[in-house]
Amino acid sequence: MDRLIIVSNRLPITIEKRKGKLHFRRSVGGLATGLISFYQLYDSIWIGWCGIPADNIDRKEKNNIEKKLMTDFNNYPIFLSRKDIRMYYYGFSNKTIWPLFHYFTHYAVYNQDFGASYIHVNKSFCNAIMKIAKPDDVIWIHDYHLMLLPMFLREKLPHAKIGFFLHIPFPSFEVFCLLPWRKEILNGLLGADLVGFHTYDYVRHFLSSVRRLLGYEYTLNLVTTANRRVQVDAFPMGIDYERFANAIYNAPVKKEINRIRKKLGNRKLILSVDRLDYTKGIPQRIEAFDLFLEENPEYKEKVTLVMVAVPSRTGVEAYMLLKKEVDELVGRINGKHGTIGWLPVWYLYRSLSFNLLAALYCVADVALVTPLRDG
Template identity: 40%
Template sequence: MVVSNRLPVDRYTSDDAENGEEGWRRSPGGLVTALAPMMTKTDGAWVGWHGAPDEALEPFSHGGMDLIPVELSTRDVELYYEGFSNATLWPLYHDVIAPPEFHRTWWDSYRRVNQRFADAVVQHADHGATVWVQDYQLQLVPSMLRRARPDLRIGFFNHIPFPPPEIFAQLPWRQAIIEGLLGADLVGFQRPSDAANFMRSARRFIGASVKQQQVHVKGADGQITHIARAQAFPISIAVDQISELAERPDIIERSRQIRQDLGNPKTILLGVDRLDYTKGIPHRLKAFEELLKEGRLTVEDATLIQVASPSRERVRQYRLLREEIEGTVGHINGSFDTMQNTAVRYLHHSYPVEEMVALYLAADVMLVTALRDGMNLVAKEYVTARTNNTGALVLSEFTGAADQLKQALLMNPHDIDGLKNTIMRAVNLPPNESRRRMKSMRKQILDHDVDHWSAEFLSALAETVVRDDS
């Protein structure tokens, strides 16, 4: 059983204008791509919110999975999701790039909603079932499940970074969060440093005994109730899907069309991000603008495509970020555009995976300048799509992907001069060096795809529980 904030389906209305019948289709997100095939093979169930507030739905089936909807009210969405999850935990866990807000009403809602998710699992899980809880919105669920259903095998995976204790210490409810996570038999993270941060926090804030990767969890009587293991499991992508799309003639032709529409510049640089303050988009734009000012790049020879998909637009910080980025793009284009050439092509949309792969094929340089990122799967998708081993990846050292893609051109996005120099190095990268770097990175991703990630986690979970029982 998988438990996540959202179910793996989106509601849609058919094109039949007369009937306007509603249905469900699989969501395009990375987590769904990762887990849905496994779930259909194992007759699994998925617990999550279906996306519409103030609506109760009965469990239903779709695509070989049993889906168990959890109801959220409009106020739940405001307080639990937009509030505590995305205005408290998200900035706190991303190194306080933006200031987190601490409100007791948000915390109360977070706790209540987590209990609702746990209750749904308790009601529907078979005896001895394996339950895999996903991400920062549901950090209290593991301990709630352990209290109510000690027969369950419980795993948790944190898709975003886990902060060092010095930052985590700011959270007024830090002890409750640590205890919530320690209800799991296995707590997974993107990077070894995240797992280490979690274990240091467990030791510091609840006095847990930590040995290697094991946290000895004590009950109220001081006796050890179970051992929780904390370990890194870097998530990856559906390699076969991206590789097959990159070889399709219509997508290859679409990539040529993209270049032609841009006037066939010598170099296309590409950024693909959610519109989020953790992604370092302003830093990227600043570096690109200065390169144009200095004449190291010219608008005739280089174009930056920036895809910024809409994100959390009801949250004030995200609205301000959008205004800042759109103002910067307008300033750059107003300063450097010619009748024939555009400096920055800014696209505030989400695109289907086919169009994204065409963009990856069209781009000579991929810019991933995140200030903090749990993984960043865009970097892995770009490398996977470059089946002829051409192109260059400029990658922030503050992404989880930097741990695996060591042949990328790594840089510190806070160092604008260093970022500019790395971009120029990527633009002028010799073909032989480009092939060597891409070949090495592609091998790493092909050997560690998303199926490898889920299989490795579940195998470790089974092993952890067996070891604990013995």
Template identity: 40%
Template sequence: MKATRLTVVSNRLAIIVDKNEDGQWQIRPGSGGLVTALGPVLRDRGGQWIGWLGSNFQEMLDEASLQELLEQGSRETGYSLTPVHLTGEEIEKYYFGFSNEILWPLFHDLASRCNFDPSYWRYYQQVNDKFARVVAENTLEEEDYVWIHDYQLILVAACLEEMGVRRRTGFFLHIPFPPLDGFIRLPWRFQILEALLRYDLVGFQTVRDRRNFMDCVRMLIPDSRVVGHGHVARCLTSKREVLVGTFPISIDYKQFAEFAGTREVQDEAWIIHANLPERQLILGVDRLDYTKGIPLRLMAFANALERYPHLRRKASLVQVVVPSREGVPEYETLKSEIEQLVGKINGRFTEVGWTPIHYIYRSLNRIELMAYYRTCEVALITPLKDGMNLVAKEFCACSIENNGVLILSEFAGAAAQLHHGALMVNPYDIEGVADAIHQACTMEEGERHMRMEKLRRSIQRYDIFRWVNAFLHTAVHQHLDEFPQAEFFVPKPMPAEI
């Protein structure tokens, strides 16, 4: 049966609601890889996005005002926005607790950072059930395909099934899936695995992630087996058959490449170049998180300046850190560590007219970010582990003169696609990363062009629309173009408590 509407479900809605300088409530486009990836896909196709608004707005806005903002957001995004209301305690224990103190570190192979508080699990179940009820009330069995995203909402399909609600559902995990010896540390490993097997299709970023999942199923689920090879296989259990596939996420290559060539971006890039003249710029752009490997990256840059002194005055690192989970002690400690390292390195190597590291702790607007992509000759992307890392792909798409060099961690999901053109590094190997920085800064123009052309061709071919089409074709034997273009659906008014 064909689906006529695509409903995306994620922890956060695709918009941000806050106050402007005049104290009036406003909406802004959301940030992050998921919004960047799926915004172009849902736009003007009658699509729907279900998620949490990011704060307890029902206590700050009356129902009519909130509904007006959501309708405005629907018009501007081109798809319906349906909110899920969460209480303060649910936010604390479902989001900051189970999702980000248990699943996030565990799935990134950092089990020592986990806090296995039993109360977190109860709230994770409660919130997933709440999301499932909103899905049930705002979708139809005959029309909707419900595509649920990421580790915060693993239980939604199981909750729907327990309510007796039939929907065609798919799940995509944006972060890595851990190997068996890491996953079995989770006290609720059986419940999580069983919940994933309630979806019709489960998608992962890389072959490695899918293999880890299948290993866990084989070892922990009795009488289960896997049939088939290629990017999609069938997982058979005593209860059902589930498709399990590999679908590496990507970006809207054409949009990034075209916007990078606009006059606004060129003017901003010229300002950056004029303020940092006669040197190669190395760019790091990361959300504040311990998985991104920022302290090790700074140490590697310092090591490069120490061991390759001719790089001094000839290269500078621009490190952009986007604030994340402010107020969480662990993240505040990480921020302090980064700032102390920046101060120490700059204090040691700075000379008149040259500062080694330019540190930016804030979000960049779209024009600023594109301008840094255009201006910087080297991108230093060195996460300790990452589901994909779209920054690497964005940098390449915006290198429209083919003069950029990508240094990429072998533990980023993007490495599987980009390793042929990037300089691959182990982020824990400080001297190895320093050597790659030196190699990138001294690379001949011809090799730069050859490598970047190869990277850009690959990203152009495997863009965001190919990712969506691959998932939807596997899920419902449809491509994106088969979802009709239509007016947006206005969401139903949300009750005070669900």
């Protein structure tokens, strides 16, 4: 395969500035986790935001970041200002697109300044790609933050090989029509040669919107636009199974397994791992566990719910309110059912190391996965 350029909002490396020093660490986001194994198999370069506001670094630090990311990780950083982060990321991406595409329409905010920032940042990504792209490169764009990017790239690189994959649902026509920028988003995605979704339902929703809003016909998932053809299909995303399956034989993971089992004793473990997001059904699963203990009191002190909630979008009000709700629910159920020697819910509001996560998966008797809507 020719060189692969992966483009996403965030790089798989996150940079933090603490006490005047730059620190580099692996990102824990689902997209980075899902793609990193594939990325490492090929001659690849990854383009995305490095996680630190451009306002926080000077020119020398910026140059050092670029050099280290390219030399050590083959990553090409995009630098976003605080305003970009507020308007494009927290604003349009996560206050407009995210809730609407997950059918939480009451959370969606429609703001012209958000939309203008989204266009501006997508053009910035386009300009960055233009600096490093070669004629035979395959450009693979990811997720809802960059849905205009395929169109901008197509205008500048008419013969480029461009793919796009959406990692969240694509909503029904009726819901999608609530978006004031609906035609712009469709035209943006149709700049790609191949547009991928997780499920055939999302493919059908997209094709329906393309036909009804833009007037383009399609046959066998092949959309015919004014001057091009675009393939649309479903590609369910998996996990790196071998990495998890082999991990339980590693000494650090075995140590964690033994520690967890010693702490649990004979109790059963129900495991819940998610970003703290209103699409994941976290309050509902806590309430379900509460109901389970109420209706089956014989299971008290015999089962523990380990709930890992990874902090997410802490600058968005809906997420702040969700954290408050979850904190209160956990406190209530532990106070209601707990005893001196037993807490019903172990609540971990942080990301976990791979070793600890693999150990929890190994020890768990039940995995509790209850999204209300998900990719």
